[in-house]
Amino acid sequence: MSLLVRRSNLMVSAGDAGAVASSWRHxxxxxxLDITGNASARESVKASIATAAKGxxxxxxxxxxxxxxxxxxxxxxxxxxGIMLPCVESAAEVSLAAExxxxxxxxxxxxxxxxxFILMLESARGVWDIRPIVxxxxxxxxxxxxxxxxxxxxxxxxxxxxxxxxxxxxxLAVEATAAKVAAxxxxxxxxxxxRELPHAELHELATKAKNLGMKGVICPYSxxxxxxxxxxxxxxxxxxxxxxxxxxxAVGVAAGTAAVPLDGKMIDVPVDEWAIVVLAxxxxxxxxxxxxxxxxxxx
Amino acid sequence: MxxxxxxxxxxxxxxxADALAQAVQSGADVxxxxxxxxxxxxxxxAAREKIRAAIDSVCAAGKQVFAQxxxxxxxxxxxxxxxxxxxxxxxxxxxxxxxxxxxxxYLFLWEKERGLSAGSTGMVLALETARGNQxxxxxxxxxxxxxxxxxxxxxLAMDLRPEPSGEIHLMPYLMERLVIIARAIGVTxxxxxxxxxDRGLLATAENTLHAATRGRAVGFKGSxxxxxxxxxxxxxxxx
Numbered sequence: 001m002s003l004l005v006r007r008s009n010l011m012v013s014a015g016d017a018g019a020v021a022s023s024w025r026h027x028x029x030x031x032x033l034d035i036t037g038n039a040s041a042r043e044s045v046k047a048s049i050a051t052a053a054k055g056x057x058x059x060x061x062x063x064x065x066x067x068x069x070x071x072x073x074x075x076x077x078x079x080x081x082g083i084m085l086p087c088v089e090s091a092a093e094v095s096l097a098a099e100x101x102x103x104x105x106x107x108x109x110x111x112x113x114x115x116x117f118i119l120m121l122e123s124a125r126g127v128w129d130i131r132p133i134v135x136x137x138x139x140x141x142x143x144x145x146x147x148x149x150x151x152x153x154x155x156x157x158x159x160x161x162x163x164x165x166x167x168x169x170x171x172l173a174v175e176a177t178a179a180k181v182a183a184x185x186x187x188x189x190x191x192x193x194x195r196e197l198p199h200a201e202l203h204e205l206a207t208k209a210k211n212l213g214m215k216g217v218i219c220p221y222s223x224x225x226x227x228x229x230x231x232x233x234x235x236x237x238x239x240x241x242x243x244x245x246x247x248x249x250a251v252g253v254a255a256g257t258a259a260v261p262l263d264g265k266m267i268d269v270p271v272d273e274w275a276i277v278v279l280a281x282x283x284x285x286x287x288x289x290x291x292x293x294x295x296x297x298x299x
Numbered sequence: 300m301x302x303x304x305x306x307x308x309x310x311x312x313x314x315x316a317d318a319l320a321q322a323v324q325s326g327a328d329v330x331x332x333x334x335x336x337x338x339x340x341x342x343x344x345a346a347r348e349k350i351r352a353a354i355d356s357v358c359a360a361g362k363q364v365f366a367q368x369x370x371x372x373x374x375x376x377x378x379x380x381x382x383x384x385x386x387x388x389x390x391x392x393x394x395x396x397x398x399x400x401x402x403x404x405y406l407f408l409w410e411k412e413r414g415l416s417a418g419s420t421g422m423v424l425a426l427e428t429a430r431g432n433q434x435x436x437x438x439x440x441x442x443x444x445x446x447x448x449x450x451x452x453x454x455l456a457m458d459l460r461p462e463p464s465g466e467i468h469l470m471p472y473l474m475e476r477l478v479i480i481a482r483a484i485g486v487t488x489x490x491x492x493x494x495x496x497d498r499g500l501l502a503t504a505e506n507t508l509h510a511a512t513r514g515r516a517v518g519f520k521g522s523x524x525x526x527x528x529x530x531x532x533x534x535x536x537x538x
Contacts (some may be wrong), residue, residue, distance in 0.1 A: 124482030128436065154482050154518040162492075164517040167475035 003281055004141060004182055005288040006030050006058065007216045007232035008225040009118070014041035014061070020048045024055035024299065026222040027229065029288060032060040032084050032118075035071060042074035049079045056295030060084050060118060065093070069100060076104040082116030082139070087149070089125045091136035098137040118142040118184075118218075122149035127168045134179040143176045144184045144218055145169060147192040163188040173213030182215035194220045199227050206231035234282040242275035249275075303363075304328045305447075306537035307530045308489065308523040310367065312337030313346035319353055323360045327530045330357045331523065333367040334376050335391045336452070343372070347379035358384040365389050365423060370398045373405060381409035387421030387446065389523075392456065394431035396441035399424070403442035420444060423489070425451030432473055435480050448481045449489040449523060450474065478518035490514055491522040491533070504528045511536035 010028035012019045015038040023031050031052040035041040041048075049059045058081035063071035065087055075083065085097055094117065101115050117139045121127055127150065134143050147165055151158050158164050169185060176183040185191055187208035197205075206217055206228045217228045234242075245262060249272040252260030260267045309327035311318045313334055322330045332353050338346045350366060357364040366380035367389040380388065390402060399422070406420045422444040426432050432453070439445050450473055457469070474490055481488035492513030493502060502510060507529040514522060514536075521537045524530060 124479045127479050128483040154478060155520070156516055156518045159513065159516040162513055162516055164475060164478075167472055168479060 003284040005284045008228040009218045011220050023052040026225045028057050028225045030058040034062040036064045045074050046077050054299040056292035072100050084118040086120045087122040088119045091132040094136035116141045120146050122146040123153040130175045134181045142182045142184050160189045184216040185214045186217045202227035233285045234278050239282045242278045245275040306521045307533035314338045314342045325527050329363045331365045335367050335369040350380050351382050354384045373402050377405050389423040392427045393424035394428050396437050399441035421446040423447040427451040427453045427456040447487040447489050487520050489521050490519045508532035
């Protein structure tokens with residue numbers, strides 16, 4: 001089972017030298033350098049990729065649709081993990097970006113097909129056509145809604161107490177998951193109006209996002225990274241419980257039954273299968289954290 | 300000058316003369332002359348006979364006029380209402396593209412016959428059934444006349460059970476989905492966040508204000524209503 005561990009993806013403005021210089025210190029699984037609307041940031045992107053990667057994060061660059069070719073030429077260098085494509089509205093846009101990427105990979109000695117896409121859906125058109133969009137290219141590993149942009153596209157100001165995107169977010173979770181693409185996003189209302197909050201509140205909202213089917217969060221603030229990483233990492237208690245689930249189920253199967261009681265809960269095939277996922281995820285998170293620690297030790 | 304806003308759509312029965320007179324005087328942006336929901340079968344011929352004069356009187360008051368028609372009786376309903384002054388039709392229980400295509404074609408015939416410019420009559424689709432909602436995108440793109448979508452009385456038509464929580468179950472899902480589809484197509488989503496039992500005839504002005512405030516915050520741009528005192532809150536919120 002190959003599991004993608006990209007719990008936190010820290011957004012950093014590529015034009016903000018100070019933010020770029022410290023971007024590797026926040027323990028994010030990924031860092032995305034945002035060069036949209038900033039032509040001068042293109043010149044420094046190659047160096048910024050190396051800086052941002054010092055803590056072991058996967059590095060992405062957020063490009064503009066309007067200057068796709070120039071932005072990709074500025075960004076596709078060894079050390080880059082992939083590209084964040086904003087405001088995707090059709091499969092053709094993804095295919096076009098993939099073609100440019102393939103040419104640049106070849107030209108610059110990067111393994112063919114290795115660079116990934118994170119797709120941002122920001123319009124009703126993108127949400128409605130999500131199925132062909134997420135299946136457009138095998139480079140697509142994550143997809144997210146930009147809910148602030150979506151609200152603007154739909155022409156309204158949301159109320160904090162009324163989540164207008166249950167449907168859109170649910171559609172993302174189902175369609176992305178079906179296409180083996182990870183849905184990412186924060187829970188409402190931070191999803192539509194990101195802001196800084198105490199750790200405990202961020203942890204609670206990130207956990208809620210996880211329960212909505214999200215596999216990670218794009219973090220506009222570095223303060224989000226720690227609570228997001230924690231929320232998407234199986235806790236020691238959960239790991240311990242699932243070890244016991246697997247043991248009890250194995251004993252039951254050996255004794256000729258596929259339904260075993262454990263602490264008042266019924267352990268059957270789907271529960272055992274989920275335990276396998278949780279334990280694998282815990283292991284993958286631990287491995288990812290070890291990688292990042294090793295990178296930090298060398299930094 | 301006629302008011303081009305479409306914040307409030309007051310639905311009045313063509314068999315209720317008092318309600319019609321009141322609608323003409325009201326502050327509604329659009330008056331929907333109903334031949335379907337509030338007209339008994341045996342009163343339909345009489346209602347159809349009266350609708351041309353009703354269109355004239357609503358137009359004279361500076362409002363837009365739509366007629367709510369029954370896709371099962373579209374020939375009779377359209378021949379009765381497709382007259383100069385009519386802005387469009389509200390198609391009750393719209394659910395398949397072929398139905399919309401038929402109505403669209405029939406409108407072209409009447410537009411030609413009665414000197415209206417071809418394609419000028421709009422269509423609002425009321426997606427009131429599960430099938431209509433399932434195929435909403437295909438149904439709504441079946442004719443370029445479609446200018447707005449609403450869920451109409453889906454809560455009743457689909458038996459969506461207001462009890463026991465007070466929320467009309469499944470409506471939030473259908474509403475949010477309708478808003479996305481309408482925007483993807485480029486038509487106007489109409490509706491409000493009504494709560495059981497405060498919908499339609501029952502909603503007070505205050506509860507209509509609340510429903511419209513929440514409706515606006517999920518993307519609706521105007522709403523149908525059934526009572527004159529619901530108009531003011533709709534006009535205020537959907538301004």
